[in-house]
Amino acid sequence: xxxGLDPExxxxxxxxxxxxxxxxxxxxxxxxxxxxxxxxxxxxxRLQPASVLAVTFTNRAAGEMRxxxxxxxxxxxxxRTFHSAALRQLQFFWPKAVGGDLPRLLERKIQLVxxxxxxxxxxxxxxxxxxxTGEIEWAKVTQTVPADYPAIVAKAHRDxxxxxxxxxxxxxxxxxxxxxxxxxxxxxxxxxxxGILQDRHDIADQIRGQYQHFVVDExxxxxxxxxxxxxxxxxxxxNLCVVGDASQTIYSFTGATPDHLLxxxxxxxxxxxxxxxxxxxxxxxxxxxANGLLSQARGRAAEHRLELISQRDxxxxxxxxxxxxxxxxxxGTARRVRDLIAAGVPAxxxxxxxxxxxxxxxxxxxxxxxxxxxxxxxxxxxxxRQEVREAGIALRGAARAGGNDSLLDDAEDLPAQVRAxxxxxxxxxxxxxxxxxxxxxxxxxxxxxxxAEDFARxxxxxxxxxxxxxxxxxxxxxxxxxVQGVTLASLHxxxxxxxxxxxxxxxxxxxxxxxxxxxxxxxEEERRLLYVGVxxxxxxxxxxxxLSRSPGGRASxxxxxxxxxxxxxxxxxxxxxxxGSGSFERGAxxxxxxxxxxxxxxxxGATLTEAGAMKLMRCEDCPSDxxxxxxxxxxxxxxxxxxxxxxxxxxxxxxKTLMAIAERVPATGGELSSISGVGARxxxxxxxxxxxxxxxxxxxxxxxxx
Numbered sequence: 274x275x276x277g278l279d280p281e282x283x284x285x286x287x288x289x290x291x292x293x294x295x296x297x298x299x300x301x302x303x304x305x306x307x308x309x310x311x312x313x314x315x316x317x318x319r320l321q322p323a324s325v326l327a328v329t330f331t332n333r334a335a336g337e338m339r340x341x342x343x344x345x346x347x348x349x350x351x352x353r354t355f356h357s358a359a360l361r362q363l364q365f366f367w368p369k370a371v372g373g374d375l376p377r378l379l380e381r382k383i384q385l386v387x388x389x390x391x392x393x394x395x396x397x398x399x400x401x402x403x404x405x406t407g408e409i410e411w412a413k414v415t416q417t418v419p420a421d422y423p424a425i426v427a428k429a430h431r432d433x434x435x436x437x438x439x440x441x442x443x444x445x446x447x448x449x450x451x452x453x454x455x456x457x458x459x460x461x462x463x464x465x466x467x468g469i470l471q472d473r474h475d476i477a478d479q480i481r482g483q484y485q486h487f488v489v490d491e492x493x494x495x496x497x498x499x500x501x502x503x504x505x506x507x508x509x510x511x512n513l514c515v516v517g518d519a520s521q522t523i524y525s526f527t528g529a530t531p532d533h534l535l536x537x538x539x540x541x542x543x544x545x546x547x548x549x550x551x552x553x554x555x556x557x558x559x560x561x562x563a564n565g566l567l568s569q570a571r572g573r574a575a576e577h578r579l580e581l582i583s584q585r586d587x588x589x590x591x592x593x594x595x596x597x598x599x600x601x602x603x604x605g606t607a608r609r610v611r612d613l614i615a616a617g618v619p620a621x622x623x624x625x626x627x628x629x630x631x632x633x634x635x636x637x638x639x640x641x642x643x644x645x646x647x648x649x650x651x652x653x654x655x656x657x658r659q660e661v662r663e664a665g666i667a668l669r670g671a672a673r674a675g676g677n678d679s680l681l682d683d684a685e686d687l688p689a690q691v692r693a694x695x696x697x698x699x700x701x702x703x704x705x706x707x708x709x710x711x712x713x714x715x716x717x718x719x720x721x722x723x724x725a726e727d728f729a730r731x732x733x734x735x736x737x738x739x740x741x742x743x744x745x746x747x748x749x750x751x752x753x754x755x756v757q758g759v760t761l762a763s764l765h766x767x768x769x770x771x772x773x774x775x776x777x778x779x780x781x782x783x784x785x786x787x788x789x790x791x792x793x794x795x796x797e798e799e800r801r802l803l804y805v806g807v808x809x810x811x812x813x814x815x816x817x818x819x820l821s822r823s824p825g826g827r828a829s830x831x832x833x834x835x836x837x838x839x840x841x842x843x844x845x846x847x848x849x850x851x852x853g854s855g856s857f858e859r860g861a862x863x864x865x866x867x868x869x870x871x872x873x874x875x876x877x878g879a880t881l882t883e884a885g886a887m888k889l890m891r892c893e894d895c896p897s898d899x900x901x902x903x904x905x906x907x908x909x910x911x912x913x914x915x916x917x918x919x920x921x922x923x924x925x926x927x928x929k930t931l932m933a934i935a936e937r938v939p940a941t942g943g944e945l946s947s948i949s950g951v952g953a954r955x956x957x958x959x960x961x962x963x964x965x966x967x968x969x970x971x972x973x974x975x976x977x978x979x
Contacts, residue, residue: 300554312345322349404434492517556588631716646758
């Protein structure tokens with residue numbers, strides 16, 4: 274049973290009593306170690322199969338663990354998720370503890386949340402409904418009651434999808450409706466089990482008599498509620514083995530916290546601690562990059578990082594590739610994928626990983642154009658997403674209506690027409706704050722806007738009907754039945770998987786880390802997310818970014834800060850500098866345009882990376898010298914213009930552009946045109962009015978419609 278285990282895995286297998294903490298790095302064989310531990314205990318007679326409960330977080334992981342235990346001769350061991358184990362206990366003990374039948378389990382809570390919002394007279398669209406539902410789930414797993422929700426959210430620096438007071442109200446009504454309708458949700462399964470074990474010592478003793486030994490996998494992902502249940506299962510015993518890696522904590526938005534793993538030795542001073550650092554998955558080159566990435570990390574999780582040691586033969590260096598724009602990055606990635614397949618790497622052993630699902634469309638298209646089969650993991654294909662289907666219907670209707678659609682009357686070009694149509698579906702010039710379904714919907718619509726801009730640039734004079742035909746062609750190509758293919762997935766959905774070749778794409782500031790990661794803790798979680806992506810690769814690893822979004826666009830983007838000191842030519846960061854392995858390339862067309870120098874804040878001199886800040890020429894939180902009265906006059910004028918044109922206000926000028934004008938108060942056309950967002954067309958159309966307002970007039974001179 275112990276043959277084939279390395280010294281540290283063997284130490285895990287032999288540690289059958291007392292608290293045991295296994296700190297297991299990526300690719301170090303943790304599942305092998307803990308399944309052999311359980312099987313060795315069973316085969317040696319020191320553990321009874323029925324007395325062991327192994328818990329993890331997904332049905333897939335639990336199924337894999339059961340399969341391995343059966344192969345090792347320990348088939349009687351229970352391997353379940355937290356929810357599955359709790360539900361079995363709840364179903365068995367409910368008649369004794371409460372009486373009657375267990376209330377019906379609500380498979381999907383979203384309709385009940387909608388009913389609760391309606392009772393509270395709060396309107397939620399489909400995406401807000403998903404986000405509020407997720408927020409209720411977070412509150413429950415962190416053991417936050419409705420009344421405390423606003424204060425806890427503020428303390429946690431969490432971006433709520435709605436006013437926290439409204440969510441608190443909906444949450445309270447949701448709980449009331451569940452009671453009225455005699456139903457429970459998945460979080461209640463844990464909460465009710467905790468309640469019964471706390472109140473009924475006889476039932477708690479019966480469960481503790483059944484289970485003598487506990488194993489918890491992915492312990493860095495436990496929520497406060499799951500930890501409370503685990504404590505009640507244990508009672509005053511300490512036959513617990515936990516396995517985890519704080520550097521792979523990437524689900525804090527669902528309530529997961531590495532604190533329980535990091536505090537384990539404090540709670541259990543006599544615990545056996547074993548570190549698994551021999552990496553059997555990745556080459557030394559990939560492992561070196563992963564170690565270098567974590568060496569820059571900060572915070573408690575970083576203090577407990579594991580320095581991995583590759584056990585594989587050397588492989589190729591990681592490749593860092595800079596492209597001119599996003600379509601070129603996608604096309605270059607597709608070419609490299611095709612080359613790998615031609616060289617003998619199976620398509621199913623290749624993955625393209627990105628930060629958000631909205632990034633998938635350009636890669637779906639590039640792979641389809643290259644004739645490479647692919648499969649999406651954890652998300653619908655781009656053209657199958659609800660918001661994209663709705664947008665397609667709206668664009669098709671506007672194209673059929675042609676000149677009879679009032680939305681399009683004053684739209685100057687194809688992109689403006691698309692923006693006008695999609696503004697009725699929730700697209701805005703500025704993204705919504707925070708993450709969640711509302712942000713996902715906006716990203717999908719924004720991808721369609723960018724596609725329209727690129728299409729118009731490539732085909733001068735293209736009409737809305739031409740664009741609709743193009744979208745139909747793309748949908749048909751991307752919806753072709755796929756066989757074993759390249760995996761397209763977000764970094765979050767790639768956790769727990771591995772491939773021979775991994776492409777990490779879109780690694781720019783604002784995407785990695787994501788723009789709404791503001792606090793130090795959120796930034797560090799983004800770094801860990803990239804670490805998870807790096808450690809998915811066994812042999813080939815490519816990291817890439819694009820200097821601009823569209824062909825011919827301004828090269829204002831910067832590579833992710835997380836790559837500093839790792840990619841060649843990016844400077845050194847102490848220990849990382851000694852091994853800055855990897856090759857740096859410029860993708861096709863990337864070198865044709867000299868990158869612009871950094872844009873500096875005119876107040877503090879810091880380098881600006883976000884588009885809004887670059888428009889203002891200052892950091893968002895630096896003091897503003899804006900003329901407030903001028904800004905209000907400009908807003909009033911813009912509202913009048915938008916009404917006349919029948920367009921959203923941002924089609925005239927965005928808020929950021931108006932703020933920049935009010936801060937710099939241009940006196941000439943040249944000064945006005947130097948402000949980002951005031952192009953030649955808008956200068957010609959609105960320049961006279963804007964300069965008149967800046968000079969103290971009312972901007973009533975009219976505008977040229979030509």
